[in-house]
Amino acid sequence: xxxxxxxxxxxxxxxxxxxxxxxxxxxxxxxxxxxxxxxxxxxxxxxxxxxxxxxxxxxxxxxxxxxxxxxxxxxxxxxxxxxxxxxxxxxxxxxxxxxxxxxxxxxxxxxxxxxxxxxxxxxxxxxxxxxxxxxxxxxxxxxxxxxxxxxxxxxxxxxxxxxxxxxxxxxxxxxxxxxxxxxxxxxxxxxxxxxxxxxxxxxxxxxxxxx
Numbered sequence: 001x002x003x004x005x006x007x008x009x010x011x012x013x014x015x016x017x018x019x020x021x022x023x024x025x026x027x028x029x030x031x032x033x034x035x036x037x038x039x040x041x042x043x044x045x046x047x048x049x050x051x052x053x054x055x056x057x058x059x060x061x062x063x064x065x066x067x068x069x070x071x072x073x074x075x076x077x078x079x080x081x082x083x084x085x086x087x088x089x090x091x092x093x094x095x096x097x098x099x100x101x102x103x104x105x106x107x108x109x110x111x112x113x114x115x116x117x118x119x120x121x122x123x124x125x126x127x128x129x130x131x132x133x134x135x136x137x138x139x140x141x142x143x144x145x146x147x148x149x150x151x152x153x154x155x156x157x158x159x160x161x162x163x164x165x166x167x168x169x170x171x172x173x174x175x176x177x178x179x180x181x182x183x184x185x186x187x188x189x190x191x192x193x194x195x196x197x198x199x200x201x202x203x204x205x206x207x208x209x210x211x
Contacts, residue, residue, distance in 0.1 A: 038082055167199045
């Protein structure tokens with residue numbers, strides 16, 4: 001703690017596995033980028049993804065940064081732990097052709113994709129769009145105590161939050177904790193440790209956008 005307070009189907013279209021080696025290396029295209037994209041789309045930190053997949057945080061980091069290629073066993077754990085289908089992991093996002101801009105995705109109230117964690121109840125928004133430059137989601141901050149965090153939350157990118165209801169205490173690694181109320185917002189570097197707790201009687205609700 002910081003000082004401050006499905007199934008896996010073997011398909012040659014997506015990866016190749018050596019018949020004589022159960023730990024054969026997978027040969028995907030930009031797998032590290034896809035793993036990171038999927039993890040962030042579910043608003044998972046490396047620590048949370050590590051617990052879900054059973055892979056060490058350092059191993060996940062190396063996979064995402066293309067420092068190592070995952071074994072067949074590791075791919076199996078990624079697919080099951082992240083709750084995805086194999087094509088999602090191994091299909092390279094298609095690039096937009098020139099002049100093909102104009103994508104749109106509408107999420108009706110209450111129709112986002114739910115994604116609960118021990119401290120937050122996330123509702124992922126705009127989930128029909130792939131390869132998004134921003135990841136928006138609505139979050140209910142369920143924790144009311146700093147002690148419920150085992151460590152700082154940190155991940156790649158930058159983040160914007162806006163308080164919709166209630167109030168929160170915003171903890172960050174290099175700044176004093178600050179309370180944010182309805183209408184308040186914050187923009188910060190996600191690699192800096194951060195965490196939120198509700199300070200209102202009811203669980204606070206916020207909008208988060210990660211880029």
